[in-house]
Amino acid sequence: MTAVCGGLNVWMSFFKVYNHRFTDTKIYRSWLFKLLNYEIRQKTKQLALESEYEVDSSKVIFNYSNRNLSEDETKLLSLGLDFALPCKSPSFADNFLAFERLCHTVNNCQILDNSESAKLKVFEKIASLANDTFYDFKRHRHWLPSFSKAKYNALKSLKEDPNIIITRPDKGKGVVILERNEYVTKVNILLSDLT
Known part of the structure; x- marks a missing residue:
């Protein structure tokens, strides 16, 4: 029930x-x-x-490039530039440094009795947990269920397109798509201006 x-x-x-x-x-x-x-x-x-x-993509996405966006690309870009996928693999340094920090914190606390055997048991369990979280990381467990392979491929094609730059607008939130050549020339004009 x-x-x-x-x-x-x-x-x-x-x-x-x-x-x-x-x-x-x-x-x-x-x-x-x-x-x-x-x-x-x-x-x-x-x-x-x-x-x-549905978000009105015409209010969020400003496409000043020659590229025609597919439906998946439009939906992904309407999520904003702060949208991120889960990591493919954990960072070795971040993972083990966090557990090392935990060991130092536990060592400095007075919650353990001062016997070395008790501290070693705790540290062994922390080390085991650190190894398990890093080496037993399964990417498929951390994948978004609503994020399909087609959406991933659309995101990848946007990233790998050498003719466009995807950036934020000067004011407000949104997504601006510009031709790379035009963007580079405008940036060079701004940088060469000495006033």
Whole structure:
């Protein structure tokens, strides 16, 4: 049985069953997957990864180049220049430095007794956790479910186009697409002006 919490349309993510043997049945698992998919859809809407409203791209994207944008490219650019994909692989330095900082913090705290064996056990667990998070990183676990391969390819084609520059407007938020040659000449004119 599902329950709505406090009238806020928030689903409980578990079923209370009288007999725990029912948790191994197919019907129980199918309802759990339905609830999980519902929660994923709700969270992606909250994170604006899947929006119910469309942004008017003509108010956000200013295309002054000769490139005609596809529908996927237009939707991606309407997300803004602050949109970013999850990382493909974690940074070695960032990962291990964070865990090293944690070890120094734990070492300086008075929560541990002063025995070396207790500190070594804690440090071994932290080292194990650091190795697990870095070496067992699975890219597919961190991929956005609403981000398709076609959208990724559209983003890649925008990035690799040598004839355009994608930048921010001088005022406000948005996306400006300019021809690279025109942009470079205008920047050179601005830089050569001595006044």
